Each structure stands twice: as structure tokens, then as C-alpha cells.
Amino acid sequence: MRKLLVDWFSGAARDLPWRRVPSPYRVWVSEIMCQQTQIATVLPYFERFLARYPDATALAKADENELMRMWEGLGYYRRARSMHAAAKQIVADHDGEFPLNYDHAIKLPGIGRYTVGAILSISANQPVPILEGNTLRVFSRLIGLRAAVDEKPSQDVLWKFAEGLLPRKSVPDRTRGPAAINQAAMELGALICTPREPKCLICPLAKCCVAHARGWQAEIPAKTNKIAYEPRSEFAALVSDPSGRWLVRQIPAGSRFAGMWDFPKAGPPEAHTLDEFAQWLATQAGGRWTIGEQMTSMKHAVTRYRITLHVHHATRRGSRPPAPWSFHSADELKHLPMSTTGRRLLDRLTKQNLITPSN
DNA sequence: AAAACGGGGAC
DNA sequence: GTCCCAGTTTT
Numbered sequence: 001m002r003k004l005l006v007d008w009f010s011g012a013a014r015d016l017p018w019r020r021v022p023s024p025y026r027v028w029v030s031e032i033m034c035q036q037t038q039i040a041t042v043l044p045y046f047e048r049f050l051a052r053y054p055d056a057t058a059l060a061k062a063d064e065n066e067l068m069r070m071w072e073g074l075g076y077y078r079r080a081r082s083m084h085a086a087a088k089q090i091v092a093d094h095d096g097e098f099p100l101n102y103d104h105a106i107k108l109p110g111i112g113r114y115t116v117g118a119i120l121s122i123s124a125n126q127p128v129p130i131l132e133g134n135t136l137r138v139f140s141r142l143i144g145l146r147a148a149v150d151e152k153p154s155q156d157v158l159w160k161f162a163e164g165l166l167p168r169k170s171v172p173d174r175t176r177g178p179a180a181i182n183q184a185a186m187e188l189g190a191l192i193c194t195p196r197e198p199k200c201l202i203c204p205l206a207k208c209c210v211a212h213a214r215g216w217q218a219e220i221p222a223k224t225n226k227i228a229y230e231p232r233s234e235f236a237a238l239v240s241d242p243s244g245r246w247l248v249r250q251i252p253a254g255s256r257f258a259g260m261w262d263f264p265k266a267g268p269p270e271a272h273t274l275d276e277f278a279q280w281l282a283t284q285a286g287g288r289w290t291i292g293e294q295m296t297s298m299k300h301a302v303t304r305y306r307i308t309l310h311v312h313h314a315t316r317r318g319s320r321p322p323a324p325w326s327f328h329s330a331d332e333l334k335h336l337p338m339s340t341t342g343r344r345l346l347d348r349l350t351k352q353n354l355i356t357p358s359n
Numbered sequence: 360a361a362a363a364c365g366g367g368g369a370c
Numbered sequence: 371g372t373c374c375c376a377g378t379t380t381t
Contacts, residue, residue: 034376041367041375075365078379112378122376132376152360186376195374196370227373256364303364306371340366 001208002167006176008204009184012191014039017046022179024098025055027123031115032079039190045074057096059087068259068337077257082110100124121178127170129162130182131155134189140221141193144210148224231306234267235277236345237314238295245327246349247285247316250336252324256302261333262342264314264325267307274312285325287318296348300341309341 013019016039018030029049033042049070053059059067062084071080086108090098098119099105106116117130131139139161140149147154165185171177192199200212211220239247247264251257264281271277274291281289292313299308328336330350338346 031376036364036375036377037366038368038375073366075367076377078364079377082378110378114377118376130376133374134376150360183376190376229372301366303362 001205002165002176002181004204004208005184005188006180009180009187010175013183013187014191017043017050019183022123024100024119024123026050027119028098028111028115029083031118032083032110033074035079035115036076037074041074045070055096056087056090056098059084060091060096062087064259065336069335072260072337072343073340077260079110081259085109086111098123100126102126102128118182121166121182123179125172125174125177125179127166127178129159129166130186131159131162132186134186134193135162135182136189137195137221138185138189138193138205141198141211141217142205142209144214144216145220146216146222149221150224227304229304229306231308232268233272234265234307234309235271235274236263236265236309236311236341237277237281237289237291238263238311238345238349239314239316241327243327243329245329246333246346247321247325248328248333249285249324249326257339259337260342261328261336261338263345265309265342274310281314281316285316285321287316287321290315290317296345298341298344311345 016030018026030042030046033045033049052066052070053062064084067080067084068077071077074080089108090096093099094104099108100120100123102116102120105111105119106113111119114130114132117128118132120126120128121130136149136158139145139158140154143157143161145154145157149155149158162185166178166181174180188203188205192203198217200206200209200217203209203212206212211217237247241247248261249264250261251259253259264285266277266280271280278289278291292315295311295313297308297310299306301307330346333346
């Protein structure tokens, strides 16, 4: 199976930037960016990130705002904050070099069992197993695992399989060793053993695959918990000062979108209705508020929530709003990290102002 | 064990 | 719409 995999991989591997130069730092960055994110989405971010932060030392010194701005749009922003903290730890404890030691690496924030295996195997050819979306699908189909893959016994079986797939004796040739085997298994999941309509006809492992033999491809991997999507409404207020700057705040640490800048915005449990939103605004930013007409609405998704954001013009009377609230021009906000909806909103406002100059 | 965490691509 | 994506951390 190992030979079939690496032979197929040598001809089918996609040309990815972190494969050209698989240094520990570059593989680390790629692995974090790729978590729950498709490769195509990551590519432009990766190049830009590496140019700005070429090594752990540079990343450790990064400015928070700039770092979040580099990550803006990738989502799961804790990944960026964890990387920043890990980079500082690497400078402090490991002389600025990513530790190629399992026990040290897995202690770094944001690095779990999958990521440590990926980094050590891909960058250093160490025999450490991996299990993620692709290999989970490949392995569960190969062995015909019909139990739900997210249950503990299934996870144990799959991790064991991942471990058994790696050679017992060291294979220094990284085109045939753990580096190639782990990447080949993932690549097979991404290109051949796809969630829907897997390409079994051209799969190098078809002859060893239980799911293929019994026609179980559509049932495996089996999942227990279906995602229960939940619709919800959120509200945003657009308030400008006499010089056309917008009322915004930097979201405090610990909450969703921590560190990102945004317009006044709230949803459940703080605000279920426009009236509750107005009350929330008064308690948060002070002053006397009047909610005006709706400017637009935007639909977007945050994890299992399907959100409709109602955007209203608003006026606020009173003294200067307390921290963290402040007025910033669109120009200033251009360089600050914002959520994707915040950025989209700002873009629309900027374009509108080009046509009809601000009040 | 389940929920939270973002956003986009594919169908 | 629904599912999925080179998962980790918190509850």
C-alpha cells in the first residue's frame, strides 16, 4: 500500500509552495492556514505571509494589528493569535527554530495531534502519523469502517491505521518515507477519494479498498452529528461624525473576532430586536441613540449560524464615546483588521461616498 | 462528547 | 440550501 501510494504521488502531487521548500517553519505556517480551509483559499495568503514573516523570529516580533490584517478573510482568527504566541515561545525556548521534537512541538499553542504529525513528517521525514479530513475519509473507506468516524473507538482504529501505514524502519529517502506517505494519503483524499463521487476507477488503492469492493463509498465515512443550522438576526449601526469618520471599536480579547475592528454590532443574546439593539448601544457606547432607516442587509455564515445582518443608519447624541469606541476614517480602517462583513460594509460605504459625498 | 470557531468553494 | 475543508480548544 505504501508503494502504491508513493508511486502514485510522485506523478500526481500538486505543485504547492510549501512543497517546493518544506522547511519546518514553512510547513508549520501552511498547516495552520490549511486547517478547515481549502488549499486554493490559502495560496495567496501563504505567499504574502511568508514574504512578511520569513521566519519564527520575524513572526514573534509581528505587530498584532498587522498580523490580523494579514489573516483577514481566512477565518478562525485564533489560529493567527496562537501562531504569534507560539513564535514567541519558539524564540524564547528553541532559539528561534521550530522544535522537531514531538513533545516540544505539541506543547505549542494551536498545534494538536494532527499538526505536529504533519510538520514532523513532512518537514523532517519523521514517522509520525496524521489524521485529518482527507486521510480520515481514505482510511475509513479502505478498511470499510461503517461506524461513525467521530466516535472514540473509530478514531482509535483510524489513528492506529495511520500509524501502521508508516514504515517501521527509517526510510531516509523523503520521496518514499513518511513525508511522502502522509502527503500521498492526503493528496489521494483531496484528488481521488473525494467526499462525493470518488474516482475509484483511477485510484491506486482500489484493489485494497473494502468500500470499493462492496460499494460503500457513499456511506463511508459515516457521521453521527448532522450540523443543525440556525438562522439568526444581527444588527449593525452606521454612525458618522461631522468629518465623515465612522464609529467603530476594536473587539476585546476573549470574544468572537477578538482584535478585529468593527462597526457597532450585536445579535443574540445581547439583541434580538432593533429595540434591544438600541438599548445595547446606549449601555455600551453611552449617549442618546436614534436608529434610522435600514441601509442594507447582508447574509453570511458563522460556524453553524446563518446570519442576516441588518444594517441601519443611526445618530448618537452625547459626549465623546468611551473606549474602546472611537471614530475612524475609511482610510485609517483600510490598514486595520476587520471581519469580512465589516470590510464589505466599509467598501460599500466608500463607494457610496464617491457618488454622493457624505452628509 | 459536544460546541465554538469563519469563510468560501462545490454541487 | 447543504456539505465540506491539511483541526484545535473550550465547555
